Amino acid sequence: MSIKLARGYDSILLDRSDRELVAIDRTIRSRLAKGYPDRWTPPDESELGDAREARSLLDLYRTLFLANHGESPESQTVLRRISQESQTTQIRIRAVQFLCQGLLADNLDYRHDRQLEATESSGQECRSLCEHALLEFKDFPWSNVVTHQFHAALGILDYYSGDRLAAKFHLTRALDQYSQVRSRYDKYTWVIALVYYYSGTLANELKDFEDAVKFMTIAARGVPPLMRVGALVQLAAALVNSGDPRGAKKIARRGLRSPLLKDSGEGVASELKGWMAEAELDLGKKREAARLFREVIEAGDAPIWEARARACLDRLNVSARRGQRS
Secondary structure, eight states, X not given: OOOOOSSSOOOOOSOOOOHHHHHHHHHHHHHHTTXXXXXXXXXXXXXXXXXXXXXXXHHHHHHHHHHHTTOHHHHHHHHHHHHHHOOOHHHHHHHHXXXXXXXXXXXXXXXXXXXXXXXXXXXXXHHHHHXXXXXXXTTSTTHHHHHHHHHHHHHHHHHHHTOHHHHHHHHHXXXXXXXXXXXXXXXXXXXXXXXXXXXXXXXXXXXOHHHHHXXXXXXXXXXXXXXXXXHHHHHHHHHXXXXXXXXXXXXXXXXXXXXXXXXXXXXXXXXXXXXXXXXXXXXXXXXXXXXXXXXXXXXXXXXXXXXXXXXXXXXXHHHHHHHHHO
16 A cells, blocks of 8 residues: 555645745646656756755655655655654644555555564554644644544554544544545545545444445545455445345445455455345345355355354245245
8 A cells, every 4th residue: 555646746735824935845846747657856956945944845745756656665764854853844744644644554554464563563653653743733724634644543543453432533533624624635545535444344333334334435436455345345234234235235246346356355255245145135035145155154264254154044944944834
């Protein structure tokens, strides 16, 4: 998972009252646009002038380029330096924001690959940065533009630590603050797609299925490819439980046909088949449901669904025998 440049180099400035910095920002983005997205084409030293923070600003754009080209470790090293050395608040907070994004992406990748030590390390650094940033940068007029992402990261980390109450608090704050974001650069990011995903997952767990459908419908369109089929599993579950079996069946079929399915993890196909079977039952198609339940059992890669499928098949068999006797 990497930080993508959405539409070229949009301005990352949060406060435009410093006219000299705004002019430097315009020059930097104009020069970088010549090589976008494959080449790094920074302005000459003479074009940066004597602006105190010009080089820190250029380095911020360089970290985006590095992260977008698979150089996340180098990008994070530069971001750590900027966050410690810059004297301009909006540059320092951007450095912390980008670093938290990178650490969160690493954390989710490590978690998927079951690299436990790396997962723990990236999560601890990300959490510490977010908690300190929420205190340091809370009183600026543009704070919500950035702090919603700190709440997002903390909500996701809390979800995996098992603290559902804290996770819901931070994810809700992230969505509330995000609703006030108007800047072009910050409006559409993969981080907010993750907020919708984990908000939907929590809503499913708390049996708030209406919200689960709402959140997961948005998440399924925006989460990184690695998580897209998982979002469809959650959406199918929410649709079944909210009383829309036709919608659930459509979503489950979409997941089973997705080219991303093979990379989505063990048991995901069985989960999709399980929810499709539940939808078929609600639609009165018992034979088709039984077929899908048998496929889940035969796959043997989703223990919870396997037990559920056996129980459902037992009930279907009992129902069939009663029907024969009558």
